[in-house]
Amino acid sequence: MLAQQRQNAILELIRQRGGVRVSHLVSRFGVSDMTIRRDLEVLAERGLVDKVHGGATLAGPGSAEEPGFAAKSIRQQDEKRAIAGRAARMVEPGMAVALSAGTTTAALATLLGDVPGLTVVTNSIPVADALYQNPRVDQTVVLTGGMRTPSDALTGPVAEAAIRTLNVDLLFLGVHGMSPRTGFTTPNLLEAAVNRRLIGAARHLVVLADHTKWETIGIATIAPLAEADLLITDAGLPTDGRQQIGEQVGELVVVEVD
Structure with missing residues (x-):
């Protein structure tokens, strides 16, 4: 899987769940911890996700947007x-x-x-x-x-x-x-x-x-x-x-x- 394809898949997963852990992404995509962290960094630089300790969540919630329990x-x-x-x-x-x-x-x-x-x-x-x-x-x-x-x-x-x-x-x-x-x-x-x-x-x-x-x-x-x-x-x-x-x-x- 190309890096861009993987990053798109990661973003879709975060959109579905509200947030994901690095460890889950490593297991799911079969790549290294460092690779996943680089992917999250790219998505964060594009303003699509917020990096948090151990994972990432969707960026920029509004006043009526409610993150899921897993994301929080x-x-x-x-x-x-x-x-x-x-x-x-x-x-x-x-x-x-x-x-x-x-x-x-x-x-x-x-x-x-x-x-x-x-x-x-x-x-x-x-x-x-x-x-x-x-x-x-x-x-x-x-x-x-x-x-x-x-x-x-x-x-x-x-x-x-x-x-x-x-x-x-x-x-x-x-x-x-x-x-x-x-x-x-x-x-x-x-x-x-x-x-x-x-x-x-x-x-x-x-x-x-x-x-x-x-x-x-x-x-x-x-x-x-x-x-x-x-x-x-x-x-x-x-x-x-x-x-x-x-x-x-x-x-x-x-x-x-x-």
């Missing part, structure tokens, strides 16, 4: 693990917590399997899967029904009705973007409505957002920044972002990334 899961992996680790320290035995859809909340779910007596409410299929893979007889997982979005969230009237009568101690909310003007946002209107229901069910709102979410704006606002009791982000957040967020949220926690 390969972005800022170290940052998300660090944020999830800090969030996990807040979860105590016997709590009822809610986890919204998102790759950072999914990372958090993998750390909660050993918490006794925990009840987790979620509209995220990957979050539920992570908890089911490490089951405890004294844990309860409540997965809402609803319509599935590209980010593997369950949304719509069924999901909203499932949440309406519930009450939880903490909500860990993943977001698509955050800015002082628009607050916390998502590219999915239905997901925004479900997230607002989750906020209404929680005593405390904890937002999990890596630094790339700063000044990224989705079409639908979930909540203003001031509604967050705590926001956990990583050290990549610029100084002006720290200042503006710190002035509005209840508490800002910045984690270092190994």
Whole structure:
């Protein structure tokens, strides 16, 4: 296969999936890691893809464009693990917590399997899967029904009705973007409505957002920044972002990334 043919095939694969890993492309096309990285560099220079750690995603999403879960899961992996680790320290035995859809909340779910007596409410299929893979007889997982979005969230009237009568101690909310003007946002209107229901069910709102979410704006606002009791982000957040967020949220926690 000629380089241009391979690059066109890679681009089509990224368009279908939203993102791919270098390791998958190496296996699929039978070429070296270096060759694939050169192909991605060519596509990135043409403005067709964004190179991320370990792979690539489609370039330049608009405010209503929603990347798939697989595409988002390969972005800022170290940052998300660090944020999830800090969030996990807040979860105590016997709590009822809610986890919204998102790759950072999914990372958090993998750390909660050993918490006794925990009840987790979620509209995220990957979050539920992570908890089911490490089951405890004294844990309860409540997965809402609803319509599935590209980010593997369950949304719509069924999901909203499932949440309406519930009450939880903490909500860990993943977001698509955050800015002082628009607050916390998502590219999915239905997901925004479900997230607002989750906020209404929680005593405390904890937002999990890596630094790339700063000044990224989705079409639908979930909540203003001031509604967050705590926001956990990583050290990549610029100084002006720290200042503006710190002035509005209840508490800002910045984690270092190994």
